[in-house]
Amino acid sequence: MTQLDRMQLLQGTLDLLVLRTLVFGPQHGHGIITAIRQTSEDVLLIDNGSLYPSLQRLERSGLIVSEWGTSANNRRARFYKLTRAGRAKLAAETSKWKKMVRAVGRVLTIQAEPS
Numbered sequence: 001m002t003q004l005d006r007m008q009l010l011q012g013t014l015d016l017l018v019l020r021t022l023v024f025g026p027q028h029g030h031g032i033i034t035a036i037r038q039t040s041e042d043v044l045l046i047d048n049g050s051l052y053p054s055l056q057r058l059e060r061s062g063l064i065v066s067e068w069g070t071s072a073n074n075r076r077a078r079f080y081k082l083t084r085a086g087r088a089k090l091a092a093e094t095s096k097w098k099k100m101v102r103a104v105g106r107v108l109t110i111q112a113e114p115s
Contacts, residue, residue, distance in 0.1 A: 061089075
């Protein structure tokens with residue numbers, strides 16, 4: 001896959017993807033990045049410079065909490081976990097996102113009238 005085949009994330013989308021990834025259980029930063037990359041079939045590539053501000057924003061908002069733990073490769077890592085408020089926010093934002101996707105899809109499939 002070339003760099004041109006990869007997509008830039010729309011503003012605010014990363015927070016939604018992080019919340020969705022944490023539905024499956026606590027995860028450290030590298031694990032979140034890997035899950036998003038694998039789930040998107042290598043289309044969405046998140047870098048640390050984008051992920052960690054998102055994690056800090058979500059934690060300040062009370063949507064996730066973190067604690068130190070040990071990763072699978074026996075390294076100290078900060079693990080992030082979804083809160084009840086985070087689950088509610090994820091549900092609301094997912095609904096909005098799906099509505100947006102349907103609306104954009106309708107606009108993109110409008111047939112031009114013959115001249």
